[in-house]
Amino acid sequence: QLMQSSSHAFQLSLTSDGMSEPLPLSYVTAQEMRCLLHWLSGWAPVQREQFLRDLVEKAVPWKVLPLLEGLAGLSMEPGKPPSIFECQMRLWDQWFRSWSEAERNEFLRQLEEEAPDLASRFYRDLAATAGQA
Template sequence: MESNIINSTLREINCVIHWFQTWSRFQKEQFMADLVSKAMPNKVELLLGAINNMNVVDKPPNIFECQLRLFNQWFEQWSLNERNFMLERLESFDPVFVAEFYTQIQQTANVS
């Protein structure tokens, strides 16, 4: 699969994996919510949750917020194969996180 990923995207995925390894549990939970909302974009509940989590603050973003912004920009440009490859790489570092991601996707898909 890696041979199908262009070098710039591979570098971006490697950055995300590196950042992930340095994030706190709370930051990983925020990242999880972001991933689930990307995987299930048409779910109103997720949209409302994302809106509720938004904070308007008069301070510059912290490093984690900047990392998430970059991730979001990159993710939008990635193909489905590249997105799946990122999840495969993430799973090799934290299989419990990725299993929880799939569980949340399944639970979200079952919500009517």
């Protein structure tokens, strides 16, 4: 499976039998991915939708608003601390930016295992951007 953007390529390495092979990860990266997948399992549907949109935006960065504009759109009221979800989304963004392409691909592989419904929607939504300018 291969998805390309101008500066990033998401691809999964396949073994000879066609199965994805887990990537050896650093302890920190593995913990970040485990933490994110745990959060994902507890998020409300609207939060999962926001995460999915953000993931698609990260995969197709030249076709959507920059991420910082997306983060600015989170409901932040003056004098009110950010919600736990808003903090989680900011951490997700920091982690994703620090991951290599191979680590990003490994996250997608884990997402396919842990949340196949969300992963399939991600691939469908990503494919839908192919015809857009």
